[in-house]
Amino acid sequence: MPNPVYVALDTTNVNQAADLVAKLKGLVGGVKLGLEFFTANGPAGIEAITALGMPVFLDLKFHDIPNTVAGAMRGIAPLAARYTTIHASGGFAMMKAAVDAAKDAAAKVDRPRVKVLAVSILTSMDQSAMESVGFSGSVLEQVKRLAVLTQASGVDGLVCSPHEVETVRSMVGPAMALVVPGIRPAWAEAGDQKRVMTPKEAMERGADILVIGRPITAASYPADAAKRILEELNG
Numbered sequence: 288m289p290n291p292v293y294v295a296l297d298t299t300n301v302n303q304a305a306d307l308v309a310k311l312k313g314l315v316g317g318v319k320l321g322l323e324f325f326t327a328n329g330p331a332g333i334e335a336i337t338a339l340g341m342p343v344f345l346d347l348k349f350h351d352i353p354n355t356v357a358g359a360m361r362g363i364a365p366l367a368a369r370y371t372t373i374h375a376s377g378g379f380a381m382m383k384a385a386v387d388a389a390k391d392a393a394a395k396v397d398r399p400r401v402k403v404l405a406v407s408i409l410t411s412m413d414q415s416a417m418e419s420v421g422f423s424g425s426v427l428e429q430v431k432r433l434a435v436l437t438q439a440s441g442v443d444g445l446v447c448s449p450h451e452v453e454t455v456r457s458m459v460g461p462a463m464a465l466v467v468p469g470i471r472p473a474w475a476e477a478g479d480q481k482r483v484m485t486p487k488e489a490m491e492r493g494a495d496i497l498v499i500g501r502p503i504t505a506a507s508y509p510a511d512a513a514k515r516i517l518e519e520l521n522g
């Protein structure tokens with residue numbers, strides 16, 4: 288089985304990210320670069336990390352009208368990321384436009400197409416946070432609704448918390464990638480994450496990819512933390 292861990296390199300500093308890549312190569316399956324890194328370093332920063340030879344997940348969580356999101360997908364096509372993200376709450380038309388643009392753009396630059404993942408409900412939100420923005424149903428019901436919409440739009444995968452992954456897997460089947468942040472080994476602090484679970488539990492419930500940031504990157508010895516997670520996954 289390929290290593291399912293993508294480590295979230297949430298930093299503004301390219302050298303720090305590159306140093307973590309060097310320390311973690313062979314211990315994680317890929318790296319995730321998000322808004323913090325991209326807003327500080329732009330496409331050149333992404334290219335610098337991609338050049339280090341690990342699969343890159345470009346987590347920019349686009350959420351806008353279909354035409355704008357399609358343009359953004361064309362914009363990132365040359366960066367050769369393996370995965371990118373949009374928000375499922377942008378709706379069917381936006382998600383379809385994103386996938387169509389990713390396909391067209393990849394054909395034009397003659398590269399494998401970036402796989403598009405739709406973020407359902409952020410793992411930092413619990414039931415009361417959902418209600419505070421106007422949702423009356425349960426988190427699980429909303430994630431299920433967005434999973435159906437995501438699959439219908441042709442998007443490649445869904446980002447959800449470990450609490451929903453088993454239900455979503457039973458709904459969408461094996462082909463859709465289920466990417467799961469909110470991962471916390473028993474020895475790590477939850478921080479701002481609300482819907483959390485250990486790496487092993489998340490895999491047992493059907494995750495394909497585990498997104499793990501601070502439990503690795505904020506550890507005194509990131510490579511040791513990544514090894515410990517691998518041991519727990521294999522144990």
Ligand SMILES: O=c1ccn([C@@H]2O[C@H](COP(=O)(O)O)[C@@H](O)[C@H]2O)c(=O)[nH]1
Pocket residue numbers: 295297321406408409410411446447468469470480498499500501502
């Ligand atoms: O629902 C979501 C979607 C994305 N994320 C991202 O994953 C990492 C998690 O980092 P930790 O340090 O392990 O909390 C981070 O980059 C988020 O932007 C998420 O947490 N939840």
